[in-house]
Amino acid sequence: MTGKDTHKNMATIYDVSVLAGVSLATVSRVMNNNTKVSDKTKQKVLDAMASLGYKPNTIAQSLASNCSNSVGVLVSQLDGPFYGPMMTQIETSLRVENKHVIIAAGHSDEVQEKEGVDFLISRGCDALILDVEAVSDEYLITLSNGDTPIVLINRYIEAIKERCVYLENEQGGYMATDYMLSLGHKNIAYISGPMYKLDARDRLRGHQRALAEHNVLFDPELWFEGNFREFGGIDAMQHLLTLNKPISAVVCASDQMASGAISVCLEHGIRVPEDISFIGYDNIPFPTYISPKLNTISNPIHEMGKMAALWVLKEVYKDKKVSVESCFSPQLFIRGSACPPK
Amino acid sequence: MTGKDTHKNMATIYDVSVLAGVSLATVSRVMNNNTKVSDKTKQKVLDAMASLGYKPNTIAQSLASNCSNSVGVLVSQLDGPFYGPMMTQIETSLRVENKHVIIAAGHSDEVQEKEGVDFLISRGCDALILDVEAVSDEYLITLSNGDTPIVLINRYIEAIKERCVYLENEQGGYMATDYMLSLGHKNIAYISGPMYKLDARDRLRGHQRALAEHNVLFDPELWFEGNFREFGGIDAMQHLLTLNKPISAVVCASDQMASGAISVCLEHGIRVPEDISFIGYDNIPFPTYISPKLNTISNPIHEMGKMAALWVLKEVYKDKKVSVESCFSPQLFIRGSACPPK
């Protein structure tokens, strides 16, 4: 081997066939065991493989079989509290079936999201799991008619609903506000996500429905459009405090915004929950360990990741065993960040 | 196309060559532009590609060139606060060079980490970026002699130090405790990571060095071996409080443990920092927004991710442009979780 030669000198199917005294096809057959091979020959082949330490070349398999056994996952952000748990589930679910995960980040930008999709498709992915927010519904509908199957996480598009794994966000929005109302709050501010996102709109709708059911008027002044991130919550709270309106509770469309908002209150000497009650959304891990422990609505993003993976296993790799569920219900978690108003 | 036919009916290099009126080899040459092709033919080929919407089949390229353009990344946990920022950097750095990232999780378990490595190698990765903690140094040294180049994040092994990207943990440990000492604290508890991890041992060593330099005796009773996670901090703090020893400051080897420990204090009515000062380690995003804002030592995990990616680009893909740096220095961040003792 010369210095330049970095070839991996692995045994090939040919070496196995020679050692086992059978043809290439037979070796391939025992690998894929989709065709009957007599027990005797099968054993010879397995022995040969073992003694050569044979590992199939997955690239060659992919080329010959036109199936790459890889699934592309495109998410908005690789960091942040959501992606990790979701990826864990996706990776685990797929790896047991020997599929692998190729990742790309879309950074909530339309161009980058499209580039990510193109990249993953050009990489020969057998399917795509997408958690995207900047591209349009039309784009996704068109994409779903292409050669590479897609499944969407956290997005609901009527025309391709069988490919969507989503949370009932309206219901979650309702639950959060309903909880505050049932504690007796009337002066409830709402920090929403950005309105161009469906989940933000749905949560807001739920909030409004709860108010209406309790005959509380929705005051647009008490609604601030945030960005789902901590800084959005900070900006929102600072703004709300300048209003000089009585506010006894703040419902936030994300835990991160709630954290930001709470930090502003604490800095102003406002006690949580004694002076203002809070509830977040998403049930991300961190705030549990911080005081006050944040009430929240669960967003089972990890389960949605798992379901998306199972969808791929079922629809693309024709795994009969799995059954998939696409609509998830939120759940209320009561901890220490809310109490009845004074 | 029959119902069963899921073939992607893409143009191949052959189609391009026919349309452009040149040979396969020429088309390949303009794609890889490593051999001179006359401007005229090159243009014909590019036009043909464009009009056919040609996209090279990366699987075939990989098989023929024995280079998969993919880099395997194996981390302990896909969730948690570290992985995201690290992955973001790795993905971004590699994608601009059109390399892709295949992920696997090791779950801090020796068997699973080794399986992950085998999995990624069998997937034909050109290189592996490993952030592993359960496998032994010997295993990694052996692995590094194999066919697939590896680079280690967050681990220092003398024998293969040129493949290690790491943080000067001893120095960080020193800085944290030195800071508390310089505020005037003498009764300093230390919540460490698990001792089987090198970084935990190094941080502890730094802590001890700082104490020694300030002539403060290291009291083993004030040292609790945690697990780097929130619950470890909770257990540690509960234990420390039962000691009935005066403690005016707690140095934690991770922000997550600091969060857990602080939450225990707050539950006991102990004020932070007035009664007990805290400092964490890692500078993870969340606690910044929570009160008290956590002092900490930075762990530039994202930069280390980037460096690992650049290492691969340089050493494996022979990219001349990049230069890599392997040793990172921690930095002290002072926020609101510490003050001088009463």
Place this chain on the structure above:
DNA sequence: AGGTTTTATGTAAGCGCTTACATAAAAACT
């Protein structure tokens, strides 16, 4: 002009598999 070097392009042999088709052997019939 004839010879030599350089440059651009073509030819064809793989890369390591899968799989349709062919064939030989065994099993199941009359």
Place this chain on the structure above:
DNA sequence: AGTTTTTATGTAAGCGCTTACATAAAACCT
């Protein structure tokens, strides 16, 4: 036993590229 069906294995043609080698054309010599 002879014929048909079933089953196990082999043969060989790809999958879509890369690249060593061959060759034709152009450019440079003296």
